[in-house]
Amino acid sequence: MKNDNIKVTSKKTKSSAENQMRKIRIEKIVLSVGGLAENLEKGVKLLILITKRKPAKMKSRKRIPSLNVRPGLEVGAVVTIRKNKEELLNKLLAAVDNILKKKQISENNFSFGIKEYLEIPGIEYQRDIGIMGLDVTVVFKRAGKRVKLKKIKRGKIPKRQIITKEEIIKFMEDNFHTGFE
Numbered sequence: 001m002k003n004d005n006i007k008v009t010s011k012k013t014k015s016s017a018e019n020q021m022r023k024i025r026i027e028k029i030v031l032s033v034g035g036l037a038e039n040l041e042k043g044v045k046l047l048i049l050i051t052k053r054k055p056a057k058m059k060s061r062k063r064i065p066s067l068n069v070r071p072g073l074e075v076g077a078v079v080t081i082r083k084n085k086e087e088l089l090n091k092l093l094a095a096v097d098n099i100l101k102k103k104q105i106s107e108n109n110f111s112f113g114i115k116e117y118l119e120i121p122g123i124e125y126q127r128d129i130g131i132m133g134l135d136v137t138v139v140f141k142r143a144g145k146r147v148k149l150k151k152i153k154r155g156k157i158p159k160r161q162i163i164t165k166e167e168i169i170k171f172m173e174d175n176f177h178t179g180f181e
């Protein structure tokens with residue numbers, strides 16, 4: 001009789017264990033600025049100041065005469081952060097008072113803008129940069145995303161692998177104490 005009791009108490013149900021393949025993670029944080037000539041150089045300095053990494057410059061593909069943009073002209077800079085994401089995201093969210101709008105969220109990611117880099121905690125005014133803002137995009141993933149990206153034996157990912165708005169909101173509220181409007 002004692003053995004039967006032990007077996008019953010030590011059994012685990014499948015519903016009690018969380019499925020690791022459904023767990024949401026932050027894949028990367030992308031910081032970007034836009035501008036032409038002198039403003040772009042200021043934006044590059046800003047991204048270096050915030051991330052301590054060299055940004056990649058983006059070139060225009062279209063001609064926009066009213067903005068003096070032609071194909072091949074550098075119009076933006078981007079930095080992708082894949083390590084120490086949580087620390088940086090906490091700082092960037094503090095700049096917008098940990099409040100995001102629901103319309104800023106889409107499938108697998110959300111984006112928000114910071115109007116002045118001075119709002120980011122720990123960053124002081126730089127005379128050579130002046131007053132500038134930047135855009136932040138946070139991209140999420142689940143385990144198994146590599147199946148879609150790899151070269152050999154590439155596979156398809158089902159729709160249920162996509163991270164919905166509601167899941168992103170719950171993740172941000174639980175892990176980063178973010179409010180939503």
